Amino acid sequence: MEPTAEQRTRSDRGARAPRARVVAILGAPGCGGELVARLLGAAGLDTVGDPDATQASGASLAGVADQVLSSLEGTRFALPELDPGWEDLPEVVALVPAATEALEHGLGRAGVDAGSGGTVAWFEPAVAPAFAFWARHLDVPRAAVVAWRRPEATVAALVSEGLTGVHALALWEAYTVLALKNTAGLPVLGVDVDALLSGSTGGASELARFVAGLGVNVPADAAERMAEILGKDQPAPGPRRVDGVEQVLARHESALRSVSGTHTRWQPPAGLAIGPWSAAVLAGHRAAHRSAAEAVQAWIATDEAQVRAEEAQAGAERRVREIVGPDPADYLELRREIWRLRDELLGMETERVELRVELLRTVAAWRTAQHEAEAWAEARRERDDMLASRQWKIGRLIVGPFRRVKRMLRGH
Numbered sequence: 223m224e225p226t227a228e229q230r231t232r233s234d235r236g237a238r239a240p241r242a243r244v245v246a247i248l249g250a251p252g253c254g255g256e257l258v259a260r261l262l263g264a265a266g267l268d269t270v271g272d273p274d275a276t277q278a279s280g281a282s283l284a285g286v287a288d289q290v291l292s293s294l295e296g297t298r299f300a301l302p303e304l305d306p307g308w309e310d311l312p313e314v315v316a317l318v319p320a321a322t323e324a325l326e327h328g329l330g331r332a333g334v335d336a337g338s339g340g341t342v343a344w345f346e347p348a349v350a351p352a353f354a355f356w357a358r359h360l361d362v363p364r365a366a367v368v369a370w371r372r373p374e375a376t377v378a379a380l381v382s383e384g385l386t387g388v389h390a391l392a393l394w395e396a397y398t399v400l401a402l403k404n405t406a407g408l409p410v411l412g413v414d415v416d417a418l419l420s421g422s423t424g425g426a427s428e429l430a431r432f433v434a435g436l437g438v439n440v441p442a443d444a445a446e447r448m449a450e451i452l453g454k455d456q457p458a459p460g461p462r463r464v465d466g467v468e469q470v471l472a473r474h475e476s477a478l479r480s481v482s483g484t485h486t487r488w489q490p491p492a493g494l495a496i497g498p499w500s501a502a503v504l505a506g507h508r509a510a511h512r513s514a515a516e517a518v519q520a521w522i523a524t525d526e527a528q529v530r531a532e533e534a535q536a537g538a539e540r541r542v543r544e545i546v547g548p549d550p551a552d553y554l555e556l557r558r559e560i561w562r563l564r565d566e567l568l569g570m571e572t573e574r575v576e577l578r579v580e581l582l583r584t585v586a587a588w589r590t591a592q593h594e595a596e597a598w599a600e601a602r603r604e605r606d607d608m609l610a611s612r613q614w615k616i617g618r619l620i621v622g623p624f625r626r627v628k629r630m631l632r633g634h
Contacts, residue, residue, distance in 0.1 A: 243340065243341040243342070243364065243365070243436065244270075244325075244341075244342060244344050244360075244364045244365075245262065245267065245341060245342065245343045245344065245364070245365045245366065245367060245436070246344050246345075246349065246353060246356070246364060246365075246366045246367070247259055247262075247343060247344065247345040247366075247367045247369055248349070248350040248353060248366055248367070248368055248369070248397075248400075248401035248404070248405065249350060249368060249369040249370050249397060249398065249401055250350070250370065250373075250376045250393060250394045250396075250397035250398055250401075251298075251347050251376055251379050251380055251393065251397070252371065252375040252376040252377075252378060252379030252380065253369045253370050253371050253375065253376065253397075253415060254369055254371055254375070254413075254415030254418075254419075255345045255347065255369050256345060257415065257418075257451070257452075258343075258345070258367055258369045258413055258415065258429075259343050259345040260451050261426065261429050261448050261451055261452075262343040262367070262429060262433060263343065264441075264444055264447035264448045264451060265429055265430045265433040265438075265440050265441070265444045265448065266433055266438045266439055266440050266441055266444065267341055267342055267343040267433060267438060268340070268342045268343070269342065269343045269344070269345070270283070270325070270328035270329055270342050270343070270344050282324055282327075282328075283324045283325065283328050283344070283346045283349070284346050284348055285324070286317060286320050286321045286324045287346055287348035287349045287352065288348055289317055289320070290314060290317055290321075290352045290355050291348065291351065291352055293311075293313040293314050293316075293317065294308060294311075294313075294314070294352075295508075295511075295512055296508060296511065297511060298347065298348045298351065299380075299385060299389070299393065299507070300504075300507045300508050300510070300511035301351050301393070301396055301504055301508065302508065303508070304351070304352070304354075304400075308354075309352075309354050309355045309358045309359070310358070314355060315359070317355075318359045318360075321355070321356065321359065321360060322360060325360060328344070329342065341433075341436055341437070341438050343367075350397050350400060350401050350404075351396070351397060351400050353366075353400070353401070353404040353405070354404050357404065357408075364408060365408055365409040365410065365411075365436060366401075366405040366408050366409070366410050366411075366488075367410070367411045367412075367413055367432075368401045368402060368405060368410060368411070368412045368413070368481050369413045369415055370398055370401075370412075370413075370414060370415065370478060371414075371415045371416050372416055372467070372471065373390075373391050373394040373395075373464065373467045373470060373471060374464050374467060375416075376390055376391070376393065376394035376397075377390040377391055377394070377464050377467075380393065387464050387465070388465075388466070388503055389503060389507060391464060391466055391467065391470060391500070391503075392499070392500035392501075392503035392504050393504075394470070395470050395473075395474070395496055395497060395500040396496050396500060396504060398474060398478075399474065399494060399495065399496050402474075402477055402481060402490045402494060403490050403494055405488055405490075406488060406489060406490050407487055407488070407489070408487070408488055409435075409436070409484075409485065409486055409487065409488070410481065410484075410485045410488035411428070411429065411432040411483070411484050411485075412478070412480075412481030412482040412483055412485070413425060413428075413429070413482075414478070414482055418452070419452065421452070426445065426448040426449065426452065427445070428483065428484065429448070430444050430445065430448070431484065432484050435484065466499070469499075470497065470499075470500065473497050474494075476491065477490065477491050477494055
């Protein structure tokens, strides 16, 4: 049975895609993903990604992640609308080779052979909203860690980058919901980073068990190394008072409780969605980003048009100088000659129109004479036919003498 076009395409991608097992760490900005990545490293996983890259190149994981969002007219802070099937749009699929190359490069930097089948942890904040793209097209065995903190941590992280508290709170909800939904069907570990930092839930040992369940040899000193990380490298707590936090948190509290812990095949709860308040905030920022992008494009187009106009003017002036030389008097004489030629051309055009009118009149008269000649010729033909007919000849022999006798009788 012949494979379908989609199967051949996915097969081609899979033949080139890295075979290393990727454990993606997903969550909102400020969720403690860097801390979780270091803890997974202590448990035996190598780490790929460039979480601190804000000016990442297109060849990096962060750069490709931003390109995916940009292809949908969005950014990591102005999230695009992710309608069903968005990951198969042509402009998105076109980024698959760059994504594969970026992941291979990231694995190489971590000292992992892309074809070895090893397991690595991957944290890159911009990947979280569009994780469905990476899961769909990289075609690699994978698992995920969904990390979260209270929304105040995200607000603190993003306000420091110039965002408003309202915008940051909406992004916390969107990133968290997308992380929960995009990992459906995968082996997932849900980590409450605030609880992990408090040490009240035995979260570090849960991380080690999750890593061991992926077939990775956990180092014997993993617990000590993880305790050391938790003891001296903690993310700063966020402010405790942000308007709207409790309402947003309450909306997803049940889902976060559900994902907490290890899941062989995670299934998000039904009805999981971004709330209307956050959706409205994000729509406003999406529209603002689109308007800003359109304004930039318009400015670029205007600037390019101005440059083209200046180049055309310079070219015209250069050609005039080549014709008439640098003397202004020669240039004025050229202008007078152009106007004289223009008047002459107008006169010739007028004469041409008059000749055309006369020609039309001549043609009309000729056609009238031709029609009259044809009518006279038709009349003569009909007369000749009548004179040559037998009926006409008989009539002349009979009717003619009869009319003469009749006139004679009237005369008497």
